[in-house]
Amino acid sequence: MTAFNAIVGQSGGPTAAINATLSGVIRGCLDSDRIGTLYGARNGVEGILRGDTIDLSARFSDHEAQLTLLEHTPAAALGSCRKKLPALDDAAGQSTYETLFSFFSEKRIRYFFYIGGNDSMDTVAKLSAYARAHGKDLICVGVPKTIDNDLEGTDHTPGFGSAAKYIAASTSEVLRDCAVYTVKAVTIIEIMGRDAGWLTCAAALPRLSGKGEPDYVYLPEFCFDTERFLSDVNAALQKHPNVVVAVSEGIRDHNGRYIGEGTQSGVKDAFGHAYLAGTGKALELLVRERIGCKARSIEVNLLQRCAAHLASKTDLDDSVRVGLSAVAAALEGKTEIMMGYIRTGTGFETRAFDVSAIANRIKTVPEAFVNETHNGVTDACLDYLKPLIAGEAYPEYENGLPKQFTF
Amino acid sequence: MTAFNAIVGQSGGPTAAINATLSGVIRGCLDSDRIGTLYGARNGVEGILRGDTIDLSARFSDHEAQLTLLEHTPAAALGSCRKKLPALDDAAGQSTYETLFSFFSEKRIRYFFYIGGNDSMDTVAKLSAYARAHGKDLICVGVPKTIDNDLEGTDHTPGFGSAAKYIAASTSEVLRDCAVYTVKAVTIIEIMGRDAGWLTCAAALPRLSGKGEPDYVYLPEFCFDTERFLSDVNAALQKHPNVVVAVSEGIRDHNGRYIGEGTQSGVKDAFGHAYLAGTGKALELLVRERIGCKARSIEVNLLQRCAAHLASKTDLDDSVRVGLSAVAAALEGKTEIMMGYIRTGTGFETRAFDVSAIANRIKTVPEAFVNETHNGVTDACLDYLKPLIAGEAYPEYENGLPKQFTF
Numbered sequence: 001m002t003a004f005n006a007i008v009g010q011s012g013g014p015t016a017a018i019n020a021t022l023s024g025v026i027r028g029c030l031d032s033d034r035i036g037t038l039y040g041a042r043n044g045v046e047g048i049l050r051g052d053t054i055d056l057s058a059r060f061s062d063h064e065a066q067l068t069l070l071e072h073t074p075a076a077a078l079g080s081c082r083k084k085l086p087a088l089d090d091a092a093g094q095s096t097y098e099t100l101f102s103f104f105s106e107k108r109i110r111y112f113f114y115i116g117g118n119d120s121m122d123t124v125a126k127l128s129a130y131a132r133a134h135g136k137d138l139i140c141v142g143v144p145k146t147i148d149n150d151l152e153g154t155d156h157t158p159g160f161g162s163a164a165k166y167i168a169a170s171t172s173e174v175l176r177d178c179a180v181y182t183v184k185a186v187t188i189i190e191i192m193g194r195d196a197g198w199l200t201c202a203a204a205l206p207r208l209s210g211k212g213e214p215d216y217v218y219l220p221e222f223c224f225d226t227e228r229f230l231s232d233v234n235a236a237l238q239k240h241p242n243v244v245v246a247v248s249e250g251i252r253d254h255n256g257r258y259i260g261e262g263t264q265s266g267v268k269d270a271f272g273h274a275y276l277a278g279t280g281k282a283l284e285l286l287v288r289e290r291i292g293c294k295a296r297s298i299e300v301n302l303l304q305r306c307a308a309h310l311a312s313k314t315d316l317d318d319s320v321r322v323g324l325s326a327v328a329a330a331l332e333g334k335t336e337i338m339m340g341y342i343r344t345g346t347g348f349e350t351r352a353f354d355v356s357a358i359a360n361r362i363k364t365v366p367e368a369f370v371n372e373t374h375n376g377v378t379d380a381c382l383d384y385l386k387p388l389i390a391g392e393a394y395p396e397y398e399n400g401l402p403k404q405f406t407f
Numbered sequence: 408m409t410a411f412n413a414i415v416g417q418s419g420g421p422t423a424a425i426n427a428t429l430s431g432v433i434r435g436c437l438d439s440d441r442i443g444t445l446y447g448a449r450n451g452v453e454g455i456l457r458g459d460t461i462d463l464s465a466r467f468s469d470h471e472a473q474l475t476l477l478e479h480t481p482a483a484a485l486g487s488c489r490k491k492l493p494a495l496d497d498a499a500g501q502s503t504y505e506t507l508f509s510f511f512s513e514k515r516i517r518y519f520f521y522i523g524g525n526d527s528m529d530t531v532a533k534l535s536a537y538a539r540a541h542g543k544d545l546i547c548v549g550v551p552k553t554i555d556n557d558l559e560g561t562d563h564t565p566g567f568g569s570a571a572k573y574i575a576a577s578t579s580e581v582l583r584d585c586a587v588y589t590v591k592a593v594t595i596i597e598i599m600g601r602d603a604g605w606l607t608c609a610a611a612l613p614r615l616s617g618k619g620e621p622d623y624v625y626l627p628e629f630c631f632d633t634e635r636f637l638s639d640v641n642a643a644l645q646k647h648p649n650v651v652v653a654v655s656e657g658i659r660d661h662n663g664r665y666i667g668e669g670t671q672s673g674v675k676d677a678f679g680h681a682y683l684a685g686t687g688k689a690l691e692l693l694v695r696e697r698i699g700c701k702a703r704s705i706e707v708n709l710l711q712r713c714a715a716h717l718a719s720k721t722d723l724d725d726s727v728r729v730g731l732s733a734v735a736a737a738l739e740g741k742t743e744i745m746m747g748y749i750r751t752g753t754g755f756e757t758r759a760f761d762v763s764a765i766a767n768r769i770k771t772v773p774e775a776f777v778n779e780t781h782n783g784v785t786d787a788c789l790d791y792l793k794p795l796i797a798g799e800a801y802p803e804y805e806n807g808l809p810k811q812f813t814f
Contacts, residue, residue, distance in 0.1 A: 014584045043589055075583035082588075168808055169716050176482035176811060177421045177713040181489075182450055187709075208806040211813055298708045302594075306584040309576050309717055312807065389807035399615040400719065400796035401575055404583060406618055 003034055004110035006330075007053065009041035010145070011116035011123065012082065014075035015159030016166075016308040017319040018115055018145045019405070022078065023071045024323020025113050025143065026060050034331055039107065044081040044114070045123060048103050049096065054078070054407065066405060071316060072395035073405040074308035076115075084119065085126045088133070097130050104138055111139050111330045115323075117146035117157070121338055121359040128336035128355065141326045142338035142355050145319075147305045149198035150362045153353035154340025158322055159305075161315030161388035164202035166307040167191055167300065168389060171214065171246065172206040174298065178242040179212075185294040186233055186243045186287045189214065190280030192304055194250040196364045197221055199304070202385055203246035204377045215243050220250035221364045222374040224259055229283070230290055232375055237293065249279045249299075259283065309402050313391025318348055325350035347387070410441055411517035413737075414460065416448035417552070418523035418530065419489065421482035422566030423573075423715040424726040425522055425552045426812070429485065430478045431730020432520050432550065433467050441738055446514065451488040451521070452530060455510050456503065461485070461814065473812060478723060479802035480812040481715035483522075491526065492533045495540070504537050511545055518546050518737045522730075524553035524564070528745055528766040535743035535762065548733045549745035549762050552726075554712045556605035557769045560760035561747025565729055566712075567605065568722030568795035573714040574598055574707065575612035575796060578653065581705065582619050585649040592701040593640055593650045593694045596621065597687030599711055601657040604628055604772045606711070609792055610653035611784045622650050627657035628771045629781040631666055636690070637697050639782055644700065656686045656706075666690065716809050720798025725755055732757035754794070 008025045010018055022040075029038040040054045041047035060067055070077060086093020104112070114124050124142035131138040144151050147163035171189060178187050191200040197219025207213040215236040218224055224247075236243040251259050260279030280297030287295035318341065326339045329352050338355045341348040369381035395402040415432045417425055429447075436445040447461045448454035467474055477484060493500020511519070521531050531549035538545040551558050554570035578596060585594050598607040604626025614620040622643040625631055631654075643650040658666045667686030687704030694702035725748065733746045736759050745762045748755040776788035802809040 010587075014587050043587075046589065073583065074580050076587045079589070080587040165807055170710055170714070172808055172811065173481050173713040173715060174709055176480065177709050180417075180421050180450075180483045180487040182453065182486070205806075206808060209808055209811070211811060296708075298710065299706065300710070301703075301705045302581055302584050303577055303705065303707070303710065306580040307577070308580060386806060391807070392801070392804055394799070394801070397799055399612075399793060400572055400798070401579055401613060401616055404579065404616070404618060 003036035006111035007039040008113040009044040010076035011044035011120040016162040017159040020071040020319035021323040024320040028327025043079040046081040069405040074306040125359040139335040150196035158319035161312035165389035167202040168205035188297040193248040200248040224251040313393040316393040410443035413518035414446040415520040416451040417483035418451035418527040423569040424566040427478040427726035428730040431727040435734025450486040453488040476812040481713040532766040546742040557603035565726035568719035571609035572796035574609040579613040595704040600655040607655040631658040720800040723800040
């Protein structure tokens with residue numbers, strides 16, 4: 001039996017665990033005699049389109065230490081992209097598919113692995129559908145990755161646990177920092193999440209320690225009323241001088257207008273998402289103007305998605321595992337799928353999900369995870385989050401700094 | 408010989424190591440039979456003025472585990488303040504001193520330990536001078552603490568190493584995050600430092616790994632020219648698409664005007680320092696407007712001063728040690744001093760410095776640590792910084808989160 005080749009790419013925003021998943025795919029391919037060469041696409045499908053790939057089988061053969069280093073390195077080692085493939089019925093876009101499939105054919109590639117979020121699953125769905133429609137032997141397997149945790153089907157997404165752990169630990173530290181003064185002050189922590197507030201929920205995890213948590217948590221799933229917010233903050237200030245609030249960047253008012261809209265540029269990414277910044281800053285200014293006390297905002301920003309120094313061990317281990325499972329599923333001939341997790345009594349098992357049911361959809365935080373007044377999260381939410389941040393996966397250090405893999 | 412009592416307070420901004428120094432003071436006092444009770448002042452001198460203290464000798468007697476927990480807990484466990492004592496010749500301010508000294512007298516307090524930065528050393532200097540002028544038996548010892556590293560005399564300040572390690576590690580992660588895309592983008596990391604750029608220098612530490620560093624580093628010690636900055640950034644964009652720049656919050660133009668001034672509120676703290684925010688944001692907007700590429704700014708904000716989860720082991724160990732040495736010096740009868748470090752061939756030794764030569768002064772980054780064009784740091788600077796971030800001092804974790812001490 002002649003071995004076919006495989007290719008893997010990374011797409012969308014970086015995470016602390018996306019390279020762990022890449023490592024899982026590499027390990028799975030290296031271990032199989034049915035896969036010849038595993039290629040790595042630089043910058044996702046963009047790399048395939050410009051013929052920019054790297055021979056990962058050669059690079060990692062017998063390099064266990066390098067794979068371990070890769071697993072602890074944040075962001076996308078192969079580079080990423082935000083390229084959206086043309087619609088299948090877009091005549092002008094056919095040349096894109098022809099370029100991709102002629103590359104696959106030339107390199108004898110039968111297995112296509114794509115690590116990314118819901119936009120990247122759109123790429124997997126389209127390539128699968130194109131292959132099916134044109135009788136191409138390409139097995140397409142998506143592997144999830146997003147700190148946003150907003151993919152349908154899977155219990156959670158690789159990368160989310162580490163970002164959540166970073167948010168939770170950083171919030172617990174900020175709570176301590178804010179508690180030292182006696183002067184009334186409101187601190188607003190702005191957390192990533194355009195449409196789903198999963199990461200912002202993680203700011204409430206310090207409740208598990210019994211030593212405080214943010215006074216309020218506001219998610220983009222629920223309409224944000226500034227008057228209600230001011231009244232919440234005033235009520236908290238009656239109780240203690242140091243009020244801490246966690247908000248998703250994507251909170252919107254009853255007209256659907258982003259709270260941070262006035263303080264941002266209106267730039268949109270390739271998928272048409274508004275580029276947000278300034279939600280925390282807008283609330284800080286509001287508190288200063290309307291309540292008149294000291295106010296500040298902390299935008300956790302990129303730090304939350306690349307903090308490999310505080311990765312969740314559960315997340316990193318499971319991210320490797322889901323990469324391995326993607327290769328196993330591909331070798332069983334499964335295509336048009338995204339691998340993911342189901343929750344069992346003791347942990348998580350990998351499972352294949354229909355990719356077309358995931359692409360371009362968003363899984364939001366359910367009502368049961370939020371209190372009745374929509375300004376805090378329930379214990380059920382923390383029960384869901386707790387196992388995802390379990391364990392520490394420290395990188396190796398050299399010169400006082402985490403060691404990182406580079407090609 | 409009757410034992411006298413002691414009191415310790417924490418003042419100024421929180422750090423990841425100020426509680427380690429508190430632990431050193433507690434350990435030193437518990438170990439001496441010449442000190443009876445060690446009181447802890449809540450919120451620094453404010454707590455003494457309102458009679459709000461805690462019996463630390465009772466709280467920590469035989470509680471080694473609690474002291475270890477305290478050492479790994481960020482921010483000021485006793486609470487902090489930004490209270491400035493009245494001038495000694497201010498007639499209206501005499502009652503403040505009378506309240507303080509009657510408290511000391513009533514509680515038989517002979518030893519006063521104050522953990523803080525240059526403003527706090529002003530408190531130590533004034534109390535010492537008052538005691539001397541009024542024949543009071545009070546031994547006053549300052550123990551440094553500031554992430555700013557801007558105290559005269561001492562080689563470095565406790566708390567700085569941990570903040571520098573966090574800045575360096577986070578910058579190395581952000582560099583990886585920014586490297587994944589092929590689209591031209593400028594990322595500005597704004598780091599604390601009003602007048603001294605020590606912490607911003609730490610952003611260049613990833614150079615030690617040989618795997619990249621920010622393209623430019625701008626410090627408040629040197630005039631910031633926006634045209635020169637734009638030309639720097641343009642030059643870097645010619646070489647690679649992902650430009651990363653580290654700036655101190657306190658950079659100023661040739662008129663001494665803060666670069667972030669247009670984007671902030673003009674609020675001043677009790678010591679008359681302008682409350683800065685928005686330097687990175689101002690540069691982000693400038694890049695977008697004048698260069699026209701994607702730009703974003705990351706204000707590391709409070710996260711950099713309370714990140715106990717990534718404390719430097721050298722910093723934490725030395726912070727305990729400097730607390731111990733303060734007690735030893737006090738028992739030798741030394742007063743009007745601040746304990747600090749001198750650098751030896753193999754590490755650091757504690758030493759006493761004259762507190763009046765430190766209070767209200769600022770040690771800035773010397774020319775030798777900056778390149779000729781004032782937009783980067785020299786290897787000599789990294790040689791200075793490297794031992795300060797050495798070693799990891801991980802806290803214990805529970806439920807996936809760092810355990811913290813609380814009273």
